[in-house]
Amino acid sequence: MHAQVPDGYDPRAFEPFAVTVDLAVFTLRDDRLHVLLVRRGEEPHRGRWALPGGFVLPRESADTAARRELAEETGLSAGTAAHLHLEQLRTYSEPDRDPRMRVVSVAYAALGPDLPEPRGGGDAADARWLPYGTQGALAFDHDAILADAHDRVGAKLEYTCLATAFCPPEFTLGELRRVYEAVWGVALDRPNFRRKVLSAQGFVRPAQGPPRLTGGRGKPAALYRAGGATALHPPLLRPERRETTT
Amino acid sequence: MHAQVPDGYDPRAFEPFAVTVDLAVFTLRDDRLHVLLVRRGEEPHRGRWALPGGFVLPRESADTAARRELAEETGLSAGTAAHLHLEQLRTYSEPDRDPRMRVVSVAYAALGPDLPEPRGGGDAADARWLPYGTQGALAFDHDAILADAHDRVGAKLEYTCLATAFCPPEFTLGELRRVYEAVWGVALDRPNFRRKVLSAQGFVRPAQGPPRLTGGRGKPAALYRAGGATALHPPLLRPERRETTT
DNA sequence: CCTGTTTATAGTCAGGGTGACTCTTAAGAA
DNA sequence: TTCTTAAGAGTCACCCTGACTATAAACAGG
Numbered sequence: 201m202h203a204q205v206p207d208g209y210d211p212r213a214f215e216p217f218a219v220t221v222d223l224a225v226f227t228l229r230d231d232r233l234h235v236l237l238v239r240r241g242e243e244p245h246r247g248r249w250a251l252p253g254g255f256v257l258p259r260e261s262a263d264t265a266a267r268r269e270l271a272e273e274t275g276l277s278a279g280t281a282a283h284l285h286l287e288q289l290r291t292y293s294e295p296d297r298d299p300r301m302r303v304v305s306v307a308y309a310a311l312g313p314d315l316p317e318p319r320g321g322g323d324a325a326d327a328r329w330l331p332y333g334t335q336g337a338l339a340f341d342h343d344a345i346l347a348d349a350h351d352r353v354g355a356k357l358e359y360t361c362l363a364t365a366f367c368p369p370e371f372t373l374g375e376l377r378r379v380y381e382a383v384w385g386v387a388l389d390r391p392n393f394r395r396k397v398l399s400a401q402g403f404v405r406p407a408q409g410p411p412r413l414t415g416g417r418g419k420p421a422a423l424y425r426a427g428g429a430t431a432l433h434p435p436l437l438r439p440e441r442r443e444t445t446t
Numbered sequence: 447m448h449a450q451v452p453d454g455y456d457p458r459a460f461e462p463f464a465v466t467v468d469l470a471v472f473t474l475r476d477d478r479l480h481v482l483l484v485r486r487g488e489e490p491h492r493g494r495w496a497l498p499g500g501f502v503l504p505r506e507s508a509d510t511a512a513r514r515e516l517a518e519e520t521g522l523s524a525g526t527a528a529h530l531h532l533e534q535l536r537t538y539s540e541p542d543r544d545p546r547m548r549v550v551s552v553a554y555a556a557l558g559p560d561l562p563e564p565r566g567g568g569d570a571a572d573a574r575w576l577p578y579g580t581q582g583a584l585a586f587d588h589d590a591i592l593a594d595a596h597d598r599v600g601a602k603l604e605y606t607c608l609a610t611a612f613c614p615p616e617f618t619l620g621e622l623r624r625v626y627e628a629v630w631g632v633a634l635d636r637p638n639f640r641r642k643v644l645s646a647q648g649f650v651r652p653a654q655g656p657p658r659l660t661g662g663r664g665k666p667a668a669l670y671r672a673g674g675a676t677a678l679h680p681p682l683l684r685p686e687r688r689e690t691t692t
Numbered sequence: 693c694c695t696g697t698t699t700a701t702a703g704t705c706a707g708g709g710t711g712a713c714t715c716t717t718a719a720g721a722a
Numbered sequence: 723t724t725c726t727t728a729a730g731a732g733t734c735a736c737c738c739t740g741a742c743t744a745t746a747a748a749c750a751g752g
Contacts, residue, residue, distance in 0.1 A: 216462030216463065217462065217463050217464070217465045217502075217550075218463070219463045219465070219539070219550050256463075256539065256550075258541075258548065259541050260541065261539045261540045261541060262537060262539040262550070263539070288536050288537065290534050290536065290537075291508060291534065291536075291537045291552045293465070293502065293507045293508040293509070293552065294507045295504075295505050295506065295507060302504065304463075304465050304502075304508070304550070304552075306537045306539065306550075359605075372700085373700080373701095374699070374700075389740070389741075389742090390699080390700075390701090391700095391701075391702075391703085391741095391742085391743095392739070392740065392741080394700085394701070394702095395702095395738095395739090396738090396739085399738090411700090411747095416698090416699080416748085416749090417697075417698045417699065417748070417749055417750085418697085418698040418699025418700065418747075418748060418749080419698080419699050419700040419701080419746060419747040419748055420699090420700080420747070420748065421699075421700055421701090422700085422701090433683070434683070434738075435681070437679070437680070437739095439740090618729085619729085619730090620728070620729075635711070635712075635713090636728080636729075636730085637712095637713085637714095637729095637730075637731080637732085638710070638711065638712080640729085640730070640731095641709095641710090641731095642709090642710080645709090657718095657729090662719085662720085662727090662728080663719070663720055663721080663726075663727045663728065664718075664719060664720080664726085664727045664728025664729065665717060665718040665719055665727085665728055665729040665730075666718070666719065666728095666729080667728080667729055667730085668729085668730090680709075683710095685711090693752100694751100694752090695750100695751085695752085696749105696750085696751085696752105697748100697749080697750080697751100698747100698748080698749080698750100699746100699747085699748080699749105700745100700746075700747080700748095701744100701745080701746075701747100702743100702744080702745075702746095703742100703743080703744080703745100704741100704742080704743075704744100705740105705741090705742085705743105706739100706740095706741090707738105707739085707740090707741105708737100708738085708739085708740105709736105709737090709738080709739100710735105710736085710737085710738100711734105711735095711736085711737105712733100712734090712735095712736105713732100713733080713734085714731100714732080714733080714734105715730100715731080715732080715733100716729100716730085716731075716732100717728100717729075717730080717731095718727100718728090718729080718730100719726100719727085719728085719729095720725100720726085720727080720728105721724100721725080721726075721727100722723100722724085722725075722726095
C-alpha cells in the first residue's frame with residue numbers, strides 16, 4: 201500500500217473504518233465442545249447469539265484487543281485468560297457485514313480447559329457456553345466465522361500439539377483423546393491413540409506422582425503434562441479423510 | 447464486538463483506522479522462487495523495497511482490494527490476474543507499524559506461473575521480481591509479512607494441491623517437482639515424487655497430446671493438467687521435518 | 693463376596709506409504 | 723558415436739497405522 205500513498209494524503213478523506221475483533225472461544229464441558237456466545241441486547245439482530253468481541257482501541261494491536269476482550273468476556277482473571285491459547289483466524293471485511301457502519305473484523309480462535317460459566321460482569325446482556333452445533337443462526341456473519349474457527353481448530357489438531365490447550369495442566373490420555381473426539385465428532389481407537397501420542401516426541405511427558413486418585417470408573421490412568429513441542433510429525437490424521445486418499 | 451456498541455455510538459469519535467492490503471506475490475523464474483517488490487519513492491523508507499499493496503476502498507472487501515491491486519501492480523491483464531491464486535494470510539495491526547498513521551493491513555499471498563516483468567504502468571516508481579532471499583531488509587514490517595507468506599506457501603505445498611498454481615495450464619512432472627524444490631529449497635527424489643503425485647488422486651491428470659516437443663535436454667516428458675482436488679491426502683511432507691519426528 | 697462394567701495399558705499382525713536405490717529409454721550436445 | 727541429461731519403470735526394506743485381542747484395576751450392584 202505504502203507506495204501509493206500520495207504526499208500529503210489525508211486519511212480522513214475516506215470514510216473511516218472501524219476495526220474490531222471477534223472471538224470464537226472453545227472449551228470442553230462434559231466431553232462436548234462448547235462455544236462462548238453472547239446474546240445481543242441491541243439492534244440489529246437483537247436477541248440473537250453472537251460471538252464476543254469489541255473494538256480495537258487506538259493504541260492497541262488486534263492481538264492485544266483480542267486478549268483483552270477474552271479476559272473481559274470470559275470473566276476469567278487476567279492471569280488465567282493470559283494463558284489461554286489465542287490465535288488469529290482471518291479478517292472479515294465485506295462492506296455490508298454490519299449494516300450500521302463499515303466494520304472490518306479480525307477474527308480469533310481461543311480455547312482452554314473446562315472454563316467456568318462467564319460471569320455477568322460486563323455490558324453483554326447475557327453470555328453463555330453453548331454446545332457447538334446447537335447455537336442456531338448467529339448475528340452478522342458470525343456463522344461463517346464460527347465455522348471457519350471450528351475448521352481451523354479441527355485441522356490444527358491433526359498436525360500440531362494444540363489439543364493439550366484444551367486440557368488442564370495435568371491430564372490423562374483419555375482426556376486428551378476425548379478432546380479429539382469432541383472436536384472431530386468421531387470415536388478413536390484407544391490403544392492406537394495412546395501409541396501415537398506417546399511415540400510423538402514432545403507432545404506429552406509423564407507427570408510424576410501416583411496415577412490419578414479420581415473417582416471415575418475404570419482403572420486409574422497415568423497423568424501427563426504438555427510437552428514442549430508445537431508441531432506434530434507425522435500428523436494425527438482424522439479418520440474421515442482417509443476416504444479422500446484411498 | 448457488536449454487543450458492546452452503545453446506542454448512538456459515533457464511529458468518528460475514534461481516530462480513524464486506515465485499512466490496506468499488502469501482497470506477497472510469488473512466481474517461478476528460472477527454477478527460482480521470485481517475489482514481486484516495489485521500490486518506495488516516498489518517505490518513510492524511501493528507496494527501500496516493499497510489498498505491493500494499497501488502500502481498501504470504502505465499498506470494497508479486502509479480497510476485492512487485493513485482487514484489484516494484484517492486477518494493477520503486476521501489470522497483467524485483468525483476465526490473467528483473475529486466475530492467479532490469491533489467499534488471505536493474516537492481518538498486521540501493530541499501532542506503530544506505519545509512522546504516519548494508524549494502518550491495519552490485511553496481507554495476502556498470491557502466486558502464479560512464470561509471470562512477465564511488471565510494466566511500469568502505475569504510480570509505483572519501480573516494480574520488479576527479485577529472487578526470494580536476495581531482497582534485503584524491506585520497508586515497514588514487510589520482512590515479517592514476506593516470511594509469513596513464504597512459510598504459509600511452503601506449508602500448503604505439503605497438504606494441498608497448491609503447487610499446480612505455480613505451473614502453466616499444461617506442465618510436466620519435472621516442472622511440478624521444481625516448484626517444490628524452489629519453495630522448499632531442497633532436492634527431491636525424482637521417482638518417488640512421481641509415484642507420489644500420480645498416486646494422489648485429483649492432483650494431476652494427463653493431458654492428451656504428444657509428449658512435450660520442448661527443446662530441453664533429456665527425454666521428453668508427458669504433459670499433465672491440474673486435477674480437481676484441492677487437498678492432498680496423505681500429505682507430501684518436506685524431507686526436513688522428518689528429523690522432528692524421528 | 694462375587695460378578696459385570698468400565699477404562700487403562702500391553703501387545704500382535706497385516707497392509708500401505710515412503711525413502712533409498714537401480715535400471716532403461718530418449719532426447720540434445722560435443 | 724559418445725556423453726550428458728532427464729523421464730519413467732521398478733525393487734526392497736522399513737515404519738506407521740488400523741484393526742484387533744488380552745490383561746489389569748477400579749467401581750457398582752446383587
